[in-house]
Amino acid sequence: MRRTSQIVRHIATRFGKDPYFGLVLVIPLLIWVFGTLIYPLVEAAILSIKNVGYAGTSGRYVGLANYVNLFKSPTFLRSLWVSAIWTVLNVALQLGAALIAAVILNQDFWGKNFIRTWIIVPWVLPSIVLATLGKWVLDPSLGVVNYLLKQVGLTNTPVSFLSVRRLALPSVTILNVWRWFPFFAVTLLAALQTIPRELYEAADIDRATPFQKFIHIELPGIMPVLKVQALMCFLWAANIFDTIWLLTRGGPAYATTTLPILVYLKAFQEFRISQAAAMSVVMFVVLLVGSLVYFWRSLEIEWEE
């Protein structure tokens, strides 16, 4: 009896102390992460060296055949290329637009607190709203874009933006930029506001133009934040599925089939689970390079407290 109570007391005091208390708090999340992230990662790697078709059937091991076939497949190689263009375009346009918006928002104007907070609204809305908006404004017969083009006299025949090969990817990109740039604008604005006022005052004495101030004060001031944002933007853009899928289904003729779209098509429409798994593993490895850079950088700054 006495021994039991001693153990209980021992545990109680032990639990109060740091390592154990801390571990007890973190273990639920850790278990969750292992079950739903680490285990699936291993499972995906195993699936990718088998020849499973439908989900739930068990295939046999085929070694690296899926990977070899991937790099022979024109569909996959084209999709890599589309992904690269999509990602580069998105990063450049999102951050470019965000930078301009942040500089505008950083001015002193009536209603600035309201606009600085609510500018982020496109980002909190579901992608289905963006898809509705996109299909609506770009519609060949009802869309306002075609209406305006006609009014200006640029074209008389309606343009079907989402089903013309050369126009589909740029159109989806612009819509996606509209949804994401406010997010980066808000964070870049915050970075701009950390720039000390004395720097601007010094620049005023030197009679610097607004453009010179931007190049010599603001841009260097927000560069560390901008770099981290660029990496986040790269990873997020590379992972986007829903906006593209809802607008074009990867079409026309694979013109907007980025890697996430191709993985989905392979797995859920062609029922080639193993091939899709191999693709997603390749995608993971490609993104991991970016992630490593990102984490290496962010940790450097993050952990100095």
Place this chain on the structure above:
Amino acid sequence: MKKGRLKSALKYGFVILLSSVVFLPLYWIFINSFKTTPELTSPTPTLFPRTFTLEHYTNLFTRVNFLRYFFNSTYVAVISTFITIMLGSLAAYSIYRCRYRGRKLLFTLFLSIYVFPRVLLLIPLFVTFSKLEIVDTLLALIILNVTTTAPFSVWTLRAFFTSIPIDLEDAALVDGANRIQVLFKIFFPIAAPGIAALALNSFLLCWTEYLFASAFIMSNELKTIPVGMSLFLDQYFIDWGMLMSSSVIVALPPIILFAFVGRYYVKGLIAGAVKG
């Protein structure tokens, strides 16, 4: 003097341009949802409806089972958010407030999930969930959502948790409170804005989630709003009125929540981004 006025005009010009780019499309969806179908589908767009109608809203409840979609979305988002708060705030407290070896490694692990390709999870989890026979259930969506939101919460809470002075907890410990009391009676109440921001963030992610909901749910009565709406978009003759009214309804919960805790939310984003 004249130069100053020109500058000011230029400034407001840019502000109005930016606001139009962001807000005009949203205004337009809102106003379109009240237009009659002929006006909505006429080739000449109008910025204000000539006649108001609520038919697109009533259609949502009479022609399709929108109420069911709404219930499913709410159910999944609320439960996922609740689990996220439980798992995330405890883990975040552990990482920022307790001292043990390897917490930097844990921090890196949770942060790295932020950029995990979601399609990579799609396939193995579909296979696993098939074996567990939970494909085509809302439980599957809850598990998938928490997987994306919970690790992220450690990062979301960082700015809030690290800004709370540790002296308060120390004082309570000296007064004889145990660590669990300190955690629930002192720390979490002070950290409430951070937890509110986390709740908003995870609710938004779950509410807007499309990929998992479209892949893991087959039954019509289990679909969430984004997936249900995508069915409207797939019709050969698209019912634009219904798409507009459902867009307004699906946008309302995020906007209302944002109105209440948006301030903290943006503050958290900013603190995370600028300090990081």
